[in-house]
Amino acid sequence: MADPEHPYEYSTSAPVPATASGKRDADLAVVALICSCTGILFCGLSTVIGIVLGHVAYRRAGRGEVDGRGMALAAIIVGYTIVALWLSLLAVVLILLSGRN
Known part of the structure; x- marks a missing residue:
């Protein structure tokens, strides 16, 4: 409710786009x-x-600076999953190559 003596309130902070x-x-x-x-x-x-x-975006979303916390979490999960897949593929290739000798 606005103060009757000061009907217009002004914010000193910059607006958020x-x-x-x-x-x-x-x-x-x-x-x-x-x-x-x-x-x-x-x-x-x-x-x-x-x-x-993803970690940077997740932290910023957690602090309320930006939206997109779920998308940032999805980026982290997808990222770690793809890294695990590539490392698994590399391990399989190395095992197959070592078995030839």
């Missing part, structure tokens, strides 16, 4: 998820970037 839906952007989480998903094509190299960006 918002999208059309009124929510703050989750761009970092989107980039993290894209990098994690494309890691399967690039031998897991972009996955490492996706994991790091």
